[in-house]
Amino acid sequence: MTETLAVTGRAAQAARPEGHRRSTPATRRRALVALAFCSPMLLGLAIFFVYPLIASVYYSFTSYNLVSPPVFIGLRNYIYLFTQDPLVGTAAFNTLWFVVFLVPIRILTAMGVAGLLARARTASGFWRTVFYLPSLVPPVAAVVAFVFLFNPGVGPVNQILARFGIQGPLWFNDPAWSKPSLVILGVWVMGDIMIIFLAALLDVPTEQYEAASLDGANGLQKLRYVTFPNMVPVLLFALITGIIAALQYFTEASVASTVASGKASVGEGAGATMGYPDNSLLTYTQWLYVRGFNNFQLGYASALAVVLFLVAGLFLVILLRRVNAFNPEGAR
Template identity: 60%
Template sequence: MPPRRPAGRRWRHRLTVLSFMAPALAGIAVFLLYPLGAAVYFSFTRFDLLTAPQWVGLRNYAYLFEHDRTAVTAAANTLWLVVVLVPARMLAALATALLLTSLRRTAGFFRTVFYLPALAPPVAATIAFVFLFNPATGPVNLVLGKLGFDGPLWFDSPDWAKPSLVLLGTWAVGDLMVIFLAGLLDVPRVHYEAAELDGANAWQRFRHVTLPAIAPVLLFAAVTGIIQTLQYFTQAAVAASVASGQAMTGSGISSTFGYPEQSTLTYPLHLYVSGFRYYDMGYANALAVVLFLAAFAVTLVLLLRARAFFGGADR
């Protein structure tokens, strides 16, 4: 056994470690723990930013779960985006990364080309997409018309508004593509060579070699994608405002949230309108706490399932 340190040296060592951790701990306390605690407290109050908070107990949560039909619509739209947008982005990014791994001389050029859309600001990209998919004058419907197809109304249709947002999300997958590309390039070539010697075809190599090797990367992409989509705000807000023809300033943008027919109203948009249009900060904080708990629960379930899967794989 190694000799035990004297008590004084152990305390000095701990103080040294804490001194190095102090900036990070202070940042976590100030920018995470305090805002989270404040949000929980205000969720039990009636608060409009102008007067002192009044304690109302569980009244905000009771209204949320029993009476707020708009919250149900917003939650359903957000769940739809989680179920459709997250897998769509992952599949598009993985397919692009697989394509790039097969290139040789032009790989660097195409990596840059596919990554560039991820650098576009979300507001500018959304405005450009609404213009491109304009049902009357947009280039997309004009091309479809020349091919003999009647283009849909896209962002002006309750049935096509969310799929249009999915198209926007799958266009800018460069950030996720880079992560998948790093994971694919890290798979040892000897595994593919051994599979080829055993007679495995391309699909079998992908199924039994590539997917297990990049499973942690897929888990990371799924967790971060779900958390980001649960907070989906900018693209839905801008698309609704531009498609409805309203100015993206002040109450103009908030009055068009959900256009058309609340089909693009996401949970964070409803939270924003409750807090910053109706100044019901207590209720907005209750919405935020529920959103945090939902994201935490989904993340915890995914991590536990992944832990069981990887543990079983190791055995």
């Protein structure tokens, strides 16, 4: 009888779910060791992400000028943002313009260049370096150089166009051409995405291409049924990071406005030049900076930041729900 009860007890303990098993000192030590190794990352995440996020949400419901203590005002910042702010609509439109045009054009160009480099048989290393090097140029230096190159009066680009009898536009001084000019800059520095696409293309199994050839598939069909399915996770990564970067687009647009308007530096008085010409380059983050640090309206700037965070999260959720890239069972 005793042996039967012991066997039954061991069987019940073995059948007990993993979550209900009693933790041992060794298990607790391993958990503490793992937590100790993760503590720098967790501490940095708490200090530089969680706390600023919570503080921004709190300040968005207050009137705060960086000098006096914040005063709770409820939803007044959000009401003003959606109903009375004179330039938030323009800033949001310009930012969405960069999301809609800059991100896809950069991805398509990087994909095309990566495809050509993957097929290159001679001097491939040289051409990879040539296309990747522009991405190492600091953004401020790249913008200053492009503003000079596209200067409507003395810039080399318009001078070359004039030799062919083409009247060059005003580029960064024309509201209709200022954003396309920054798109050209974004294409020039697409080497960071290109190198990722190139690695993904070189990682596609050659056996799949050979099987597709035996089935009589042409080049377009190989691209659609072999290359693209293998590239979906990388494309999704590039799309998500590109959209987040476009929503936070600040440096290039700010420096382009400042230099094209004739200002020597970005700093004191920068709010007067941001968006030049005619607010065509005024992005959402620039308007947030102006309201928060030029006008000392940190509470309202926090409301702008919270809305931007929610929009970025919405884009992320939509993309992850639409593209089931990381689930092999969902692949077609």
